[in-house]
Structures are given as structure tokens and as C-alpha cells.
Amino acid sequence: MPGNAQLLLLDRDALAAIMTTDMVSRAVYDAFTLHGQRQGRVFPVVREALKTGGIFGIKSGDVAARALLGFKAAGFWPRNRELGGEPHQATITLFDPMTGRPSCIMDGNAITTARTAAAGELGLRVLARADSTSLCVFGTGVQARAQLSAALRALPSLRMVRYVSHDGKPDTSFENHFNSLCRPTLAADANAAVADSDVVITATPGGGPLFSLEAVRPGTHFNCIGADTRGKRELPEGLLDLCRLVADDHEQATSLGEAQWSPSVPHMELGHIVTGKSEFIRHTDDVTVFDMTGLALQDLVVGEYLYDAACHAGLGRLIPWPW
Structure with a gap:
């Protein structure tokens, strides 16, 4: 019910416990298959330079037959190196396409690296x-x-x-x-x-x-x-x-x-x-x-695989998200 709704948070460590090369390879092949059959949609990309020196982008899409909807907000911040951090930053959010409510927010850095390699x-x-x-x-x-x-x-x-x-x-x-x-x-x-x-x-x-x-x-x-x-x-x-x-x-x-x-x-x-x-x-x-x-379908399908695996394993942090 709306008052009992929850949102799953998957950070870097939770994802590391369940993400495998084989899983990502299967998900990426799945994503290209969906794209080739036009069963999944890829929405126009947002990609803009920032005054901070970074680049910010959004890749989004959906697969109606799988109730899959979401986006990845990502970009490149070269000054992060001065802080000892990774300049590429990404966050993936999955939504319930029936209500628009977010179901999962996950760290997208390792996912981006792995899905691009796949x-x-x-x-x-x-x-x-x-x-x-x-x-x-x-x-x-x-x-x-x-x-x-x-x-x-x-x-x-x-x-x-x-x-x-x-x-x-x-x-x-x-x-x-x-x-x-x-x-x-x-x-x-x-x-x-x-x-x-x-x-x-x-x-x-x-x-x-x-x-x-x-x-x-x-x-x-x-x-x-x-x-x-x-x-x-x-x-x-x-x-x-x-x-x-x-x-x-x-x-x-x-x-x-x-x-x-x-x-x-x-x-x-x-x-x-x-x-x-x-x-x-x-x-x-x-x-x-x-x-x-x-x-975007690469990110979303990999995210879907990881979300299902995390729910099955009881990983991540559930927080109240009433509406």
C-alpha cells in the first residue's frame, strides 16, 4: 500500500557481492536483443557541460513488456582525481511504470564499467x-x-x-x-x-x-x-x-x-x-x-538483473518511501 512503500538502496559493496561477469554479459546480450527487436525504447540522451568543469548526462528508456522503466544519471568530473576519487560518476534509478514510484536506487559506477566492457x-x-x-x-x-x-x-x-x-x-x-x-x-x-x-x-x-x-x-x-x-x-x-x-x-x-x-x-x-x-x-x-x-537499455537491464538478485539475497537497505 502507498503508506507502506519502500525504496531499495544498493551501494557499491552490496552490488559487488552479487554482480558477476557472466550476469552482466547475459544482461547486455539481453539488452541488445531487446533493442534489435525494438521491444525496448531508448529515449533522447541528455549530455551537457557544466560550469564546474564536469559533464552531466542522463540516459533513460523502458521495456513495457517487462515493466522496466528507469534512467542513469552519469558524467565525468576530472577534478575528482585531485580528491583521490573516480572522475566517472553514475547512479541508476528504477521505477514502477504503473505508478512512477522509484523502486531502487543503485550505484552505477561499477555497472557502467562492466556493461560497457560486456x-x-x-x-x-x-x-x-x-x-x-x-x-x-x-x-x-x-x-x-x-x-x-x-x-x-x-x-x-x-x-x-x-x-x-x-x-x-x-x-x-x-x-x-x-x-x-x-x-x-x-x-x-x-x-x-x-x-x-x-x-x-x-x-x-x-x-x-x-x-x-x-x-x-x-x-x-x-x-x-x-x-x-x-x-x-x-x-x-x-x-x-x-x-x-x-x-x-x-x-x-x-x-x-x-x-x-x-x-x-x-x-x-x-x-x-x-x-x-x-x-x-x-x-x-x-x-x-x-x-x-x-x-540506456544496457544500464536498465543490468540494473534489473541486480535488483532481482539483491531482493532474492536480501541485500541492500530498504527505507520507507511513503506516498
Whole structure:
């Protein structure tokens, strides 16, 4: 009854106790399937710069058949590093679509990292060459680490891993994190690293092209994460014109992603490929790009899985929320 309504709060530690890689992978595949079948809606994204120096955004959507409604409020506050904190901040809220009442508020930081990595893994499984042996990752931060971990799961044939750091110097923390898995080495020359790689992952703040067009070789696949706001990019001019482009969402990619720089270039959506609505056959020399802007449905479906798991396990904090 309205007077007895409660709201579940799930903080970082509660989520850590129930969130697994397998759960997130299943939820993200579920989200792309819903999107490809147009059973889930993605509402227009809010993404705005703040006078504080941060960027604030809202991604929202619903799945009527599953009584799923909600949003993620998230953004990037670079000054958090000075406080010893994470610059990416996110909070997810789920609502009862029948009443509009909130049912759960959860920390979205780890969810965002995990669901983005799961999307990258799915993109590699569907789009990259299965026999890929070499990879270059741009960035050494939280998302770069998550994407490289996902790539090692998706492509067990990987043998050579190079990374490009923001200052061109070795990142011992990054190297130590992966030494037992792949022993990544610093790339002294970004163009040479791209030219020698079967897979390239760009996980940077999206401040501009990271390599030259001339470095791109036939057969290379690119997972692009950093372009998620108007004006951001990581790929060089002309690359989208010669590649086979796949986006997570048409509208978001052409307004916020790499596709904003070449909006007329034809592309498919990953959800249409995984549901069979679009046929994708990779040829050996194809250059492929997965333009990842991040779907609200990824956040909401992962949030739904976690909410159900928390309720089943009795985790989190219930607080009165009468109306």
C-alpha cells in the first residue's frame, strides 16, 4: 500500500557481492536483443557541460513488456582525481511504470564499467576476426582495463598486446594488472602499433584522433568507446568512409559517437545483427568499427538483473518511501 512503500538502496559493496561477469554479459546480450527487436525504447540522451568543469548526462528508456522503466544519471568530473576519487560518476534509478514510484536506487559506477566492457566483448565476438592474434589499446584507465579483459575473453587467440598511454610513458600499474594474462608492452609509436594489430580498442577521453589513417591495415577491427559526446572523437578523418560501421544505436552514434563526423556513412546496429534482422558476414580484409555510445537499455537491464538478485539475497537497505 502507498503508506507502506519502500525504496531499495544498493551501494557499491552490496552490488559487488552479487554482480558477476557472466550476469552482466547475459544482461547486455539481453539488452541488445531487446533493442534489435525494438521491444525496448531508448529515449533522447541528455549530455551537457557544466560550469564546474564536469559533464552531466542522463540516459533513460523502458521495456513495457517487462515493466522496466528507469534512467542513469552519469558524467565525468576530472577534478575528482585531485580528491583521490573516480572522475566517472553514475547512479541508476528504477521505477514502477504503473505508478512512477522509484523502486531502487543503485550505484552505477561499477555497472557502467562492466556493461560497457560486456558490450565491447559482444562486439568483438560478432565483428572481429576470430583468429586475431594482436591487439592495441589506447588508454590505461578503468575502462581500458575492462575492455582489454573483455577482449582476452572474447578472443583467446590473442598473443601480442600493446598499449598507448596518455603521456607516452610506461604504466606499471596497468602492466602489473595484466602480467599474468598477456604481458602488455608500451607502444613507442601509435601508428606502428595500429598497423601491427588485428584489433584496436580506443578508450580515451576522446580529445582527438589517436593515429593516422595511413596506419590502418585491411582486416583490422576497432572498438571505439571514447566518443560519447558532441565534439569528441578518437578516429582519424576518412576511416569511417572505408570501413564497415556498426553502431549500438543509430541516433546516438550520429549525434554523439564517431559517426557524428560522417553521419551519412551507412551503418548497421549491433542489435539487428545479433537478432538476425541484419546479416553480417566478415571478409578477411574488411576494416570494421564498432561505435559504442552506450545504451540506456544496457544500464536498465543490468540494473534489473541486480535488483532481482539483491531482493532474492536480501541485500541492500530498504527505507520507507511513503506516498
